[in-house]
Amino acid sequence: MKPILISVPSFSRQTPSNLKIGRFRYQKEAANEKEENSDERVKWKIGRFLYQKEESNEVEEMDERIWNRIPEDMMIRVLSSLPITVILRSTLLSKSFKSIISSSYFLKLNSELSPNTHQPxxxxxxxxxxxxxxxxxxxxxxxxxxxxxxxxxxxxxxxxxxxxxxxxxxxxxxxxxxxxxxxxxxxxxxxxxxxxxxxxxxxxxxxxxxxxxxxxxxxxxxxxxxxxxxxxxxxxxxxxxxxxxxxxxxxxxxxxxxxxxxxxxxxxxxxxxxxxxxxxxxxxxxxxxxxxxxxxxxxxxxxxxxxxxxxxxxxxxxxxxxxxxxxxxxxxxxxxxxxxxxxxxxxxxxxxxxxxxxxxxxxxxxxxxxxxxxxxxxxxxxxxxxxxxxxxxxxxxxxxxxxxxxxxxxxxxxxxxxx
Known part of the structure; x- marks a missing residue:
């Protein structure tokens, strides 16, 4: 889910006449958007699931049979790139998530992420x-x-x-x-x-x-x-x-x-x-x-x-x-x-x-x-x-x-x- 943003020119003083600021709402990414490879499809599905749980403010146990089939290294990369509040809620969704997020390797990887992932x-x-x-x-x-x-x-x-x-x-x-x-x-x-x-x-x-x-x-x-x-x-x-x-x-x-x-x-x-x-x-x-x-x-x-x-x-x-x-x-x-x-x-x-x-x-x-x-x-x-x-x-x-x-x-x- 991404916010709709207004682009503002930084060097030119030519401002479009139709530039206005309104109220912005979150918009779901198109579900039919083609993914480049299977890894990206899995990452997108995991991220979408966790964001939906964050939006609904519900905590449900996930089916371990499904999530255990996902390689652990991929799971770590996906989880570490999510917002902090989503990561914290993820510990309540699955025992495997809680174990991954508590590991020293995950904490180190998360701390090294770019500022664009964890914005102030x-x-x-x-x-x-x-x-x-x-x-x-x-x-x-x-x-x-x-x-x-x-x-x-x-x-x-x-x-x-x-x-x-x-x-x-x-x-x-x-x-x-x-x-x-x-x-x-x-x-x-x-x-x-x-x-x-x-x-x-x-x-x-x-x-x-x-x-x-x-x-x-x-x-x-x-x-x-x-x-x-x-x-x-x-x-x-x-x-x-x-x-x-x-x-x-x-x-x-x-x-x-x-x-x-x-x-x-x-x-x-x-x-x-x-x-x-x-x-x-x-x-x-x-x-x-x-x-x-x-x-x-x-x-x-x-x-x-x-x-x-x-x-x-x-x-x-x-x-x-x-x-x-x-x-x-x-x-x-x-x-x-x-x-x-x-x-x-x-x-x-x-x-x-x-x-x-x-x-x-x-x-x-x-x-x-x-x-x-x-x-x-x-x-x-x-x-x-x-x-x-x-x-x-x-x-x-x-x-x-x-x-x-x-x-x-x-x-x-x-x-x-x-x-």
Whole structure:
């Protein structure tokens, strides 16, 4: 089952007059489509069966006599290429499926899959501690309840990285930090930093080594100082899961406060400094040092956001005309020339359909190939696929009307079976 998508040109400004965004529905692949070989026919039938079970929300035992005739190597390849939620449900359908999915070989194969197979979820965070949060799965075009009830305490996600989520738990008088994989339901309570977290640190980032599972949690905050052209200092502390120790990093002076928008790409965390002109601070996890990124942002770009696109740093921003956003541009950083190369755009005709507030302001969150756009007053979300250059409308979950989600924030989460 594939979503119907709208193709958006990325370099030409010639926009088809009939370009519209409507509501999109899943459509079944044609059953009479000819397959190239018998392997592909088997894969298609297995995938269709599991998707139908996911859609019907039913769990039925499969006939072992049928599934035992399928070669195990083919079964592993098929299962490993399915969305995470479908894989998890598959463990309830067959004993052989459960055995395959629990094997170390399957977990390794699944973790090595291309990002196109396991696309990042959009995780919404409400203002309160809770035991579950709302997430959108783009592979299934489905809102799901991402549960943390197995932890047996209330939590609030603060950052995520490659299958892991850093959680703040407890109350104002008693709190702690936890690194958790909500898919495998594994977690580690980590010691608090040297400087009290809730009273000081306001930003965070999570670096994860996909092969070893070793992670580093970065907590940082910016504080004003009284003298000098650089009027603020960045205080940073890093926790290493291998040594289980916190390390204080050398303070870094900056001229302006930080914007909450940040991203991690290829071992470096990038943070935007507020106010014009837009500038970017970068923290290298290997050298444990901050530097200013020497890549000037075009002056006509506003509301800048950053994301990782398969190891490359990508910038999203709006073009203003008379203080209003007309178009949205997407750029990729050329590491050799330190220039921003335009790789996509969302034209005015599309922006007019979902930038409904008086200021036409927007917020966006992205990772991998996907960018999610939201804006005040718009009853739906927009998802843009960078590689395919497609737009898609996402109907919001009814839970977003709950007052606890008003003014909510979010980030992308890459679901993983391992770690």
């Amino acid at each position: 979820w959009l995780l919404f965070i409400n203002r309160n501690l809770a035991d579950s949060f709302l997430a959108y799965d783009p592979c299934l075009n489905k809102w799901i309840d991402l549960s943390f009830r197995f932890l047996q305490f209330l939590v609030r996600p603060i950052t995520a990285g490659d299958g892991l989520i850093c959680l703040l738990y407890g109350t104002q008088s008693s709190f702690g930090l936890c690194i958790c994989n909500p898919i495998s339901k594994s977690f580690n309570i980590i010691p608090l930093p040297v400087i009290p977290f809730c009273q000081f640190y306001t930003f965070s980032g999570l670096f994860v080594d996909r092969i070893t599972g070793i992670f580093r949690l970065v907590l940082f905050v910016i504080r004003p100082i009284s003298v000098g052209p650089e009027q603020f200092l960045l205080f940073t502390e890093v926790y290493d899961s291998q040594t289980q120790l916190w390390t204080l990093v050398k303070r870094f002076p900056v001229s302006r406060p930080l914007n909450p928008s940040k991203t991690i790409s290829n071992g470096v965390m990038y943070c935007i400094l507020k106010r014009f002109p837009v500038s970017i601070a970068a923290f290298n996890i290997q050298t444990m040092e901050w530097v200013m990124l020497e890549a000037p942002v075009p002056h006509s770009v506003t509301l800048v956001r950053l994301m990782d696109h398969n190891g490359m740093l990508v910038m999203i921003g709006g073009f203003r005309t008379e203080l209003l956003i007309d178009e949205i541009g997407i750029w990729e950083l050329d590491n050799s020339s330190k220039n921003w190369k335009r790789i996509g755009w969302i034209p005015k005709e599309v922006c007019d359909l979902f930038l409904m507030s008086a200021t036409r302001s927007l917020s966006c969150i992205g990772h991998g190939d996907l960018i999610y756009f939201t804006t005040m007053g718009c009853p739906f979300l927009i998802m843009y696929d960078i590689s395919r250059k497609h737009l898609k409308v996402i109907d919001p979950s009814p839970r977003l009307s709950d007052p606890q989600y008003h003014g909510s924030q979010g980030f992308c989460f890459e679901p993983r079976l391992s770690h």
